[in-house]
Amino acid sequence: MPETILSDNSLKVKTHHLRPECEKCFGLCCVALFFSEQDGFPTDKKAGTPCPHLESDFRCDIYKNLQTLGMKGCNSYDCFGAGQQVSQITFLGKSWSVEQSISQTVFEVFSIMRQLHEMCWYLTEALTLKQSVSIHSELSEILCETENITQLDAQYLLDFDLPSHRTRVNALLRETSELVRSDAYHNDANSTKKSNPITDLVGKDLRRSDLRYADFRGACLIAANLEGVDLTGVDFIGADLRDANFKDANLSRSIFLTQFQINTAKGDLKTKLPILLNRPKKWH
Numbered sequence: 001m002p003e004t005i006l007s008d009n010s011l012k013v014k015t016h017h018l019r020p021e022c023e024k025c026f027g028l029c030c031v032a033l034f035f036s037e038q039d040g041f042p043t044d045k046k047a048g049t050p051c052p053h054l055e056s057d058f059r060c061d062i063y064k065n066l067q068t069l070g071m072k073g074c075n076s077y078d079c080f081g082a083g084q085q086v087s088q089i090t091f092l093g094k095s096w097s098v099e100q101s102i103s104q105t106v107f108e109v110f111s112i113m114r115q116l117h118e119m120c121w122y123l124t125e126a127l128t129l130k131q132s133v134s135i136h137s138e139l140s141e142i143l144c145e146t147e148n149i150t151q152l153d154a155q156y157l158l159d160f161d162l163p164s165h166r167t168r169v170n171a172l173l174r175e176t177s178e179l180v181r182s183d184a185y186h187n188d189a190n191s192t193k194k195s196n197p198i199t200d201l202v203g204k205d206l207r208r209s210d211l212r213y214a215d216f217r218g219a220c221l222i223a224a225n226l227e228g229v230d231l232t233g234v235d236f237i238g239a240d241l242r243d244a245n246f247k248d249a250n251l252s253r254s255i256f257l258t259q260f261q262i263n264t265a266k267g268d269l270k271t272k273l274p275i276l277l278n279r280p281k282k283w284h
Helices: 008-014 072-076 082-090 100-126 130-150 154-159 162-187 259-264
Strands: none
Touching: 008 100, 072 259, 082 100, 100 130, 100 154, 100 162, 130 162
8 A cells, every 4th residue: 555654744633633632521521530739730639529729710820830830740741732622523512611501421521532632643643654654554544433423423432442442553553663663673783672571661761772663651760861862663652650750851752752741750851752742841
């Protein structure tokens, strides 16, 4: 089949709806989620309870001071655009605060939608990789299917078998990862294929490690030091990057990174990021 690799501009358009637009959302992340003060949120909060800083117009009354107040949880969170999708499409602009009878349903659907949108993010990225051309048809098919599901009504989403769908998506993402790293093994004489996932790297100094094409799926890299490291081809899907040091590191050709992960990490103006990710303000 012909190559269908998305260009940078096409990719930005394709992922526009997967980026948060808080002005179109009814503060769902500030209400639906469980908060822990220990994780950098204003206070401990039960899921379904509004944050005390959420105003009646769904704005945050300390938003401008989140950085100085050390609210890492608030600064890092990314809903992949699920908030505006649920608020404006699924519930047609009906706010949970006005129609209390639908509030619990809205919160449950929000959780499902975020997972679906995250899958769309990964699948869209997979379609940009030349190494995955052989499975682009399968990737495109399940991406289209997932996007169609996000447009359906609340009851369908609540009844939907999300775990089974996630299993299908994960299988293709795993295959994509293997294709990327196998390609490196065959074509880069200076690289070493890392087939087995590396999981426990908390606080590790990795500055002198050759990590190209490593499998960091689900790895715990909290406070790990990767300053100046070339992370080409590294699979970061589901990795915990809180306070990991990426100063002067090359992440531009890493795969399956999200804005949420980058927001939790440390970096600087020399850190090279993938085209879809924005440099956090705290890195300037």
